[in-house]
Amino acid sequence: MSMITEPPVTTGPSRSTAEQSTAGVRGQQRSGAGEVVRAYVSLTKPRIVELLLVTTIPTMMLAADGLPSLWLMAVVLVGGALAAGGASALNCYIDRDIDQLMRRTKRRPLPTHVVAPRSALIFGLVLAGVSVALMAAFTNWLATILTIASIAYYDLVYTLWLKRTTAQNTFWGGICGAAPVLIGWAAVTGSLSPAAWALFALVFFWQLPHFYALAIKYKVDYARAGIPMLPVVASVRRVNLEIVAYTWLTVFASLVAWPLGLSPIYGVTAVVAGAVFLVEAHRLARRSARGEAIKPMRLFHWANTYLTILFAVIALDALI
Template sequence: MTALSARPTPAPTRRPGRVRTKVGAYVALTKPRIIELLLVTTVPAMMLAAEGWPSWRLLAATLVGGTLAAGAANVFNCYYDRDIDRLMHRTQRRPLPMGLVSPREALTFGIVLSVTSIALLAATTTLLAAALAAGAIFYYAVLYTVVAKRHTRRSTELGGVPGAAPVLIGWAAVTGSLDWPAVVFFAVVFCWQMPHFWALAMRFREDYARAGVPMLPVVAPALSVGRQTVVWTWVTVAVSLTLWPLSVEQGIAWIYTVSAAVLGAWFVLEAHKLLRRIARGENTRPMQLFHISISYLALLSVAIIVDVFI
């Protein structure tokens, strides 16, 4: 009994749980759900450039490098916006407001991801792809997050450039250059971001207002936002239809064209429904357009892949 009672009782450890929480916090800083949406456009851009399926090595290297680059930009965004993230219900549970990661750790993490992504793309794809990734990180972290987001209602338009950059990075990773099909697909993704993000901002208008972020739905009348949303949706669809005549050599034909027309009609119809609800003073339900916009871009990208294959 004495020997047994003298045996020390092992102290409970929570280290694995703490490590898991810390790793999860670092992953959350990269905003993985946004990265998924960005990478949806990388694969079809690479297939257009390769006029078929690129090598698995190149595809994997580009997707990993692009993921790290987008993650780096998002980490810098979280680092700079940690003060206003505390004020918004949508963002107050992010790692920095919750104290799961310190500002210094987040900044260091962002720098490591930036260097790693640029080095990986430069070593495994092309220098142009690496340079475009570096430019996208700088644009989103500095020009959008620091300069534009808190100071102009046009921040969404300005932020659309890095949001569409994966298209150019994917094309450049294959060819080492840029061409008109890449520019047009970039323009599609750029224009698409206005109805997509304004719908989200309409849903969380009070959050952005509380944080002092002058998103268009915060500072402009709802009817004006609805009209601009409709215009940008029409422009998105119109630009998407120009990809066919410019990409015939890359394999784009009737499957993409028909899909772009049908999906575009769906997208435009929902934008007009939103405007009609606003004009009538009804419950606007902007997240309906938000979710449809995601499906639109994903299915449009699938149509490119299928058409190039066939």
């Protein structure tokens, strides 16, 4: 007599367990998609886009002597943001070899392999192409040419050549950093007046102490990557001298802009904010020359505040 036993019944996971498992997979997919989206956004270097917004809107308001067309403002801001974002994405593609060597940049999407180099290249080209198309369709030839020139200069001249070959890379790179001022003015007026060039000079010279402070902070990073930033290849005295000199030129440019359509409200603000900027630049130079502990990021952050204050007052001035 044999005893036959039935195989045990397998009921499988409970409904709640299965739902939890499915939810977990979906959560991972959403997290992965979110990471990729954030990576593409970071390729555009949003901080650079912020600089564009801070300087372009007030410049357009001054050029229009009030509020320009909201449609024109939207086109220039979107087109400018896409141009800056596209140029930055192409910069990340070109610099992927050195970004992985620097502590400040090694977490960018290409060094961490979140975005493939070819994808970054296509992304940058598409953004740049759309920006130029927008400017060509809705602004004028001068603003469009300036947009194309800015993208080309930043990626082909600065990133591919100047950044890796000369200690004056920050100086020459400042041209594309200050270009949004000219683009905004040209979009409103179709020309470039002395006031536009004065604001261009203000932003151009401002970038030197601003980025030299950052380069001091990340001097070891730049040296490791073989980038000849001034603090890497020049003496402390030389760096201090240039920081102070370009801060003075920044303040001078801000005062040159005063009689070119701006009121005493702007003038007083430029004098006071400029005095603080100069104090910070001289303090950093003095401490550095003495071999004392320095905080270069203090000057870096104040430079941001200085520029924001000045262009906010330019916008206010244009309104009143």
